[in-house]
Structures are given as structure tokens and as C-alpha cells.
Amino acid sequence: MPSRIVVTPRSAHGHPAIERLRSAGFEVVFPSPGAVPTPEELIASLADSAGYLAGVEPVPRSVLIAAPRLRVISRNGTGADSIDLAAAEELGVRVLRAPAANAQGVAELTVALMLAAARSIPFASAAIARGEWGRREGIELAGRRLGIIGAGQVGRRVARVALALGMSVRAFDAFPDPSFAPDGDFAFAELDDVLSGAQVLSLHAPPARQPVVDDRALALMPRGAILVNTARATLVDERAVLDALDTGRLRTYATDVYQVEPPGMTPLTTHPSVIGTAHLGGFTRESIDRAMTAAVENLLDALDSDRERPGDD
Structure with missing residues (x-):
């Protein structure tokens, strides 16, 4: 069974960069296409996931604890204010950003x-x-x-x-x-x-x-x-x-x-x-493309490096 990646940004659904995840052999899951996921939807989808391409939704400790296989969170933007970074560090989950994309x-x-x-x-x-x-x-x-x-x-x-x-x-x-x-x-x-x-x-x-x-x-x-x-x-x-x-x-x-x-x-x-305005600073075609491409690349690089670590087999 392929490793699972959860994708939540509303702009990600249908974006061509997501196909790179599938081409790399990952199962891609959208908990709530076109909408911000609820904590319950996140917990259900992340339970058996290795990667998480995250949007602006809150990611509290309770969500991270419910995702024991999660290794990497990749944000499609610069900020990670909505993620409990202390809990992520404690649980060994890397948090990556896409600086300057938007x-x-x-x-x-x-x-x-x-x-x-x-x-x-x-x-x-x-x-x-x-x-x-x-x-x-x-x-x-x-x-x-x-x-x-x-x-x-x-x-x-x-x-x-x-x-x-x-x-x-x-x-x-x-x-x-x-x-x-x-x-x-x-x-x-x-x-x-x-x-x-x-x-x-x-x-x-x-x-x-x-x-x-x-x-x-x-x-x-x-x-x-x-x-x-x-x-x-x-x-x-x-x-x-x-x-x-x-x-x-x-x-x-x-x-x-x-x-x-x-x-x-x-x-x-x-x-x-x-x-x-409705938080649309980075909501341009060009910013979305840059952010999504960077977030996918960060996620793939991080998961590939994890695969190559000795003792992971």
C-alpha cells in the first residue's frame, strides 16, 4: 500500500503540482476538497499518513498526536502560526515552509x-x-x-x-x-x-x-x-x-x-x-503556483530523505 499524503489547501485541489505526488507513488487524500477541514476530518485522514501538505487550518497538538506515522508538514506559504510547533518538534514532525512564494x-x-x-x-x-x-x-x-x-x-x-x-x-x-x-x-x-x-x-x-x-x-x-x-x-x-x-x-x-x-x-x-478583504494577499494565480510547487518539492525532498535514512527499513 502506498504511503499517504493529506492535502488541505483549497487551491490545491486540481492543481497540476499535486500530480507529482501521485507520480512519486504516494496516495493523495483531500479531507475536504474546496473547504477548510475540521479537526475531526484532519484526525481521520492523518491517522495513517506520512506527509501533510497544509493550508491555513489550525493544527493543534491533539491532531498531531492522532497522526503517529506523520513525518513532515509542508506549508504552501511562509507562515506556520496555525501549527503547534512545540508539539510537532516533540513528536518528531518536521514543519517546512515556502518562503517568499506569495x-x-x-x-x-x-x-x-x-x-x-x-x-x-x-x-x-x-x-x-x-x-x-x-x-x-x-x-x-x-x-x-x-x-x-x-x-x-x-x-x-x-x-x-x-x-x-x-x-x-x-x-x-x-x-x-x-x-x-x-x-x-x-x-x-x-x-x-x-x-x-x-x-x-x-x-x-x-x-x-x-x-x-x-x-x-x-x-x-x-x-x-x-x-x-x-x-x-x-x-x-x-x-x-x-x-x-x-x-x-x-x-x-x-x-x-x-x-x-x-x-x-x-x-x-x-x-x-x-x-x-478576505485573506487574499497570496490568492493570485502566480503566487498559488509558486507556493504549491515549493510545498510539493519540500514534501517530496523530506520524505525521500527519510526513506534513505539507515535503519528505516
């Missing part, structure tokens, strides 16, 4: 949200759809300061586009790359310096124990700033953001990520100064 897609969405917020595009489009001539005075991004928190693959791409638009850019990163020196008014800076000048603030940081954007951070930012989050919902204190929107300290909060997904109707999602 960086271009996320960066382009970030810029789109910046522009949508500056020109109130969702408001204008909704008014036209209702047969109304709705207009709000916009602002131009040229000449304004963009603050970036997290200058990795995505943040650097956003910085280059912002500079091309005529913005100045200040970026905070825990490990700044001195070789990144794009043309234009760009510099790395300390976090408070980035916040205090950020007329637009864009988040591209890894998970943090505490929100990066809280009451204190918002008080440092110029009044009427735009906040864009295409990284992680936990980087933002939602209550503080709502207060800032209500008082006008923030002009707009544009987000692609939420504490619970889908978020349903909440004070945040229904606020008139919030622009929300």
Missing part, C-alpha cells in the same frame, strides 16, 4: 489597499452601485511618509513601489538588511521613529506576543494616518484601532487578516472606515 502577491495587495484607503475607492464604488454620486475628498500618497514594520520579502517590495510613487519610507526590522538600499528617500529606523512619522503604516512582521499597534503606537502616529495590515491580525489591538477610527486619529484601517477567519460581522468589519 511575497509579490501580498505586496501588490498592500499597495492596492494603500491606494484604496487614500482615495476611498470602496465607498465611491458602492455609491455608484447604488445609483448615487458619492465622493469623498482623497489624499495623494506622493510626498507622504510610509512606515513599514517588518522589512522582509514583502516589506521591501512595498518600499520600492512606495518610493516610485514619490513617498519617503522608514522601515523597522529586528534584523535590518544593510544591503537593502533602494533609490529614493529610504532608511531603516527605530520603531518609535517609524511610528511617529508614519502617515501610512504597513505591517509585514512575524507573529508577536503583544500587538505592535496598540494605544501607545497609535498615539505616536500622525493624526489621520492610514493603517494597512496584510500580515497577521495579532499585530493589531482591534479595540485600540476602533477607538482611533472613531476619534479620527486613523483615517482608515485596511486589513486582509482577522482574529477569526472568516470574521463574520463584527464592530471592526462593519466600521465605515475599515476596508476588508
Whole structure:
């Protein structure tokens, strides 16, 4: 009987990269094609599986304990926040990622949200759809300061586009790359310096124990700033953001990520100064292809190396 690989990303069903798993002799199982699997579906499908090509679904300790043959989890993206990494390490399950596979897609969405917020595009489009001539005075991004928190693959791409638009850019990163020196008014800076000048603030940081954007951070930012989050919902204190929107300290909060997904109707999602998208930063044809190809290659390489280990027979 061939070894089993469980595949859960909604974009994986029917993707040609999955055929490489079958061609390599693996049985491919989709617990819930086109949908995010439930913990019960995961437990049932992983019980006798060696590999797992994972999407965004939570993978808690209970799921990993129920998969005694599981050797490798391969994510079709950069983040692994939803996986209990401590339990995976304890149980000897390798967790692999596809870094930068969706960086271009996320960066382009970030810029789109910046522009949508500056020109109130969702408001204008909704008014036209209702047969109304709705207009709000916009602002131009040229000449304004963009603050970036997290200058990795995505943040650097956003910085280059912002500079091309005529913005100045200040970026905070825990490990700044001195070789990144794009043309234009760009510099790395300390976090408070980035916040205090950020007329637009864009988040591209890894998970943090505490929100990066809280009451204190918002008080440092110029009044009427735009906040864009295409990284992680936990980087933002939602209550503080709502207060800032209500008082006008923030002009707009544009987000692609939420504490619970889908978020349903909440004070945040229904606020008139919030622009929300459905976690579609990496949901482009090109990003999906890069991520799926990388995830499959990582999975095959890891399982092949396990097969070659002495004593595994």
C-alpha cells in the first residue's frame, strides 16, 4: 500500500503540482476538497499518513498526536502560526515552509489597499452601485511618509513601489538588511521613529506576543494616518484601532487578516472606515503556483530523505 499524503489547501485541489505526488507513488487524500477541514476530518485522514501538505487550518497538538506515522508538514506559504510547533518538534514532525512564494502577491495587495484607503475607492464604488454620486475628498500618497514594520520579502517590495510613487519610507526590522538600499528617500529606523512619522503604516512582521499597534503606537502616529495590515491580525489591538477610527486619529484601517477567519460581522468589519478583504494577499494565480510547487518539492525532498535514512527499513 502506498504511503499517504493529506492535502488541505483549497487551491490545491486540481492543481497540476499535486500530480507529482501521485507520480512519486504516494496516495493523495483531500479531507475536504474546496473547504477548510475540521479537526475531526484532519484526525481521520492523518491517522495513517506520512506527509501533510497544509493550508491555513489550525493544527493543534491533539491532531498531531492522532497522526503517529506523520513525518513532515509542508506549508504552501511562509507562515506556520496555525501549527503547534512545540508539539510537532516533540513528536518528531518536521514543519517546512515556502518562503517568499506569495511575497509579490501580498505586496501588490498592500499597495492596492494603500491606494484604496487614500482615495476611498470602496465607498465611491458602492455609491455608484447604488445609483448615487458619492465622493469623498482623497489624499495623494506622493510626498507622504510610509512606515513599514517588518522589512522582509514583502516589506521591501512595498518600499520600492512606495518610493516610485514619490513617498519617503522608514522601515523597522529586528534584523535590518544593510544591503537593502533602494533609490529614493529610504532608511531603516527605530520603531518609535517609524511610528511617529508614519502617515501610512504597513505591517509585514512575524507573529508577536503583544500587538505592535496598540494605544501607545497609535498615539505616536500622525493624526489621520492610514493603517494597512496584510500580515497577521495579532499585530493589531482591534479595540485600540476602533477607538482611533472613531476619534479620527486613523483615517482608515485596511486589513486582509482577522482574529477569526472568516470574521463574520463584527464592530471592526462593519466600521465605515475599515476596508476588508478576505485573506487574499497570496490568492493570485502566480503566487498559488509558486507556493504549491515549493510545498510539493519540500514534501517530496523530506520524505525521500527519510526513506534513505539507515535503519528505516
